[in-house]
Amino acid sequence: MAVQSPTNAAIAQLQGNSLAGLVQNEIERMILASEFQPGEKLTESTLATRLGVSRGPVREAFRMLDEAGLVRTEKNRGVFVRDIALDEALEIFELRAVMEMYIGRKLAETCTAAQTKALRQWVDAMDAATKAGNAQDFHRFNLEFHDALLQLAGNAKFTAHYRRLIKELSLIRRRNLTVESMAVYTREHRQIVKAIAARNAEAAGQAMFDHVMNSRERTLQNYYPAPEAPLAAPAPARRRATRTTAEA
Template sequence: MTNIANRTMSTIALLQKNSLPSLVQQELERMILAGDLAAGDKLNEVSLAEMLGVSRGPVREAFRALEEVGLVQQEKNCGVFVRQISTEEADDIYEVRAALDELIGRKLATTITEAQIQELHTLLSRMDGMVASDDVDGYSAMNLVFHDLLLNMTNNQKLIHTYRRLVNELSLFRRSALAELARNRSLPTSIAEHHKIVEAIATGNAQDAGSIMREHALAGRDRMHRALAVQSDAELHLEPVGDLVARQ
């Protein structure tokens, strides 16, 4: 009974801090970014409401909020779908993100505090440990935390909203095979770039900090293209099953 009471109290506390549509949005966003709801999937309002134990109203409101942050799109007379991002659109997103990263670097170089620099160094130490142990999944998650921390330190709400939408859209573009190819053996390079970012910001040189962050974003785009090229080459060399059977 004590455990049930504790869970009930936790649920009540959660609902007091968040509206029901907000909680539904958070869960659907988690499912989309985790790949439980894949790009192109049609979202069934009734099924999701039943699964989450809510009425259709909060799900409908969550759909509108998810569309605003770039995760779903509503097609007239067809329904709501998890957004699909093409390679060309991903390219455009990286280009805009690079410009915003440069802005973040320039701004933080002139406003960051010693306490914030220490916070970044602490986070980098954790990331160093993940590189040493080849913890790719842990590093990938911590990389998002690192960039979101830099973003929050700007204290620019318009920038934060715009940047997070771009990050969401890039998350939709990642396919499992592509993500694996893109991150394979790239951790040492990535962590070195992160250290350069923090060092540049800490020096207070806005131009250097902005340039390094822009280069970091564009390097991510280049890695994406190399991964796509490798994937395309691998697919070209896969022998069709029918041909293989015919030759046996």
């Protein structure tokens, strides 16, 4: 039996890792695009066939997705898309709001005119998606907009933690996207870019913080909608007065 040299073995491992990474990215894309629903079971063999790979890269991709917080692995049961509990989502929103405030403040001090112009183009794209009623495109542009803000902040460690939080929230936030809410998000994004362009660190930070906390409130309302007003009791029938002979 042929024995691989250390160099060939290393190359084979890198190729395997690279393929697993590609598989992870595709499964992640499908999860975030709601092709798989929270709580849905993911099957190695089915995904391997769908993606045209062996089961090994899918198994490794599952491990990486588990570490990223997008799936959960249950012993003897399999791998499932994570279903984020409301309490956990609300905590993530609060943490993210503080992180977004930092991003807004920093970008107001460092963003160039060309960079703010690019941010406006993302907001314009979200506006067009809103008018077309296209929640899928809006969601994608929204993620790209916030990721652009993150990259402009230029902190690698911060970026890694932030992106995990965003992906976890994506499992629950899609239900927030209605034509009305998309219009609200777009207005909030414009306000953020306006404050950054004005180099107003206080206003930019507050606009970012408020944007996230408003999203938190919408999520809460979607889980616990306002109770319907009780039906009004029918008014008692009015008795018609009977005229007596004396009254006639």
